[in-house]
Amino acid sequence: MPDSSIATLPSPVLPSSVATGAPVLRVQGLGKRVALASGELVILDGIGFEIARGDSVAVVGASGSGKSTLLSLLAGLDVPSSGTVELDGTELSRLDEDGRARVRADKVGFVFQNFQLLPSLTALENVMLPLELRGDADARGPAQAELARVGLGERLAHYPRQLSGGEQQRVALARAFVTRPSLLFADEPTGNLDTRTGQAIIELLFAMNQDAGTTLVLVTHDDHLASRCGRVLRIDGGRLVA
Ligand SMILES: Nc1ncnc2c1ncn2[C@@H]1O[C@H](COP(=O)(O)OP(=O)(O)OP(=O)(O)O)[C@@H](O)[C@H]1O
Numbered sequence: 001m002p003d004s005s006i007a008t009l010p011s012p013v014l015p016s017s018v019a020t021g022a023p024v025l026r027v028q029g030l031g032k033r034v035a036l037a038s039g040e041l042v043i044l045d046g047i048g049f050e051i052a053r054g055d056s057v058a059v060v061g062a063s064g065s066g067k068s069t070l071l072s073l074l075a076g077l078d079v080p081s082s083g084t085v086e087l088d089g090t091e092l093s094r095l096d097e098d099g100r101a102r103v104r105a106d107k108v109g110f111v112f113q114n115f116q117l118l119p120s121l122t123a124l125e126n127v128m129l130p131l132e133l134r135g136d137a138d139a140r141g142p143a144q145a146e147l148a149r150v151g152l153g154e155r156l157a158h159y160p161r162q163l164s165g166g167e168q169q170r171v172a173l174a175r176a177f178v179t180r181p182s183l184l185f186a187d188e189p190t191g192n193l194d195t196r197t198g199q200a201i202i203e204l205l206f207a208m209n210q211d212a213g214t215t216l217v218l219v220t221h222d223d224h225l226a227s228r229c230g231r232v233l234r235i236d237g238g239r240l241v242a
């Protein structure tokens with residue numbers, strides 16, 4: 001039987017960058033310098049690359065090479081000294097702090113090495129927060145579902161201090177992913193976890209990458225993890241070397 005209903009379905013409203021296959025992240029001439037008493041410190045210099053939608057990318061390099069600084073610039077958490085970051089079609093340098101906050105709320109999830117959950121909020125409240133901040137009518141339902149997805153459906157009312165490190169990182173993952181961001185940034189997400197717990201977190205990250213097509217950009221010191229990513233960006237002394 002021909003399914004005539006298909007023809008009458010409204011066409012999905014997609015950002016223009018989805019329709020054209022444009023990169024989800026486009027970085028040009030990115031630099032970060034800070035003034036120190038001893039002179040100017042160049043943290044990042046002349047970084048340029050593009051990341052395709054749905055890709056998984058590892059950012060690797062020695063301690064102090066500039067990985068965390070780069071991730072902060074890509075996510076709009078910090079502003080560069082030079083160059084541009086175009087995130088899902090929006091050039092971040094054209095926006096003020098409020099504008100960048102809106103882009104982050106709409107398009108970006110961020111997972112930190114030290115979790116950074118709000119200690120006075122329960123697991124559920126932590127995950128509801130980004131939905132409430134962007135004005136979603138129902139934050140509770142999706143937040144509950146997301147916590148169930150990371151295996152914490154029974155721990156909704158628990159505060160961060162009542163959860164193990166691995167559990168806290170799973171709450172942080174649920175919080176980062178509950179808005180269905182185009183891009184998920186993770187800065188050494190397993191750095192504070194034992195190998196097995198870290199492995200479980202990594203599997204969750206890749207599942208989100210696969211299932212929802214979320215682009216994954218993660219900083220790691222783990223070669224095995226880097227090799228699982230579609231692409232590796234190597235930073236050395238603030239410059240992109242591979
Ligand atoms: N606001 C700042 N003021 C001064 N120096 C800074 C500032 N932010 C970063 N740096 C310096 O820039 C360099 C890069 O820092 P960054 O945190 O990006 O390194 P990283 O590659 O993430 O290192 P790690 O692997 O140890 O986390 C370091 O030398 C750091 O001390």
Ligand SMILES: [Mg+2]
Pocket residue numbers: 067068069187
């Ligand atoms: Mg770092």
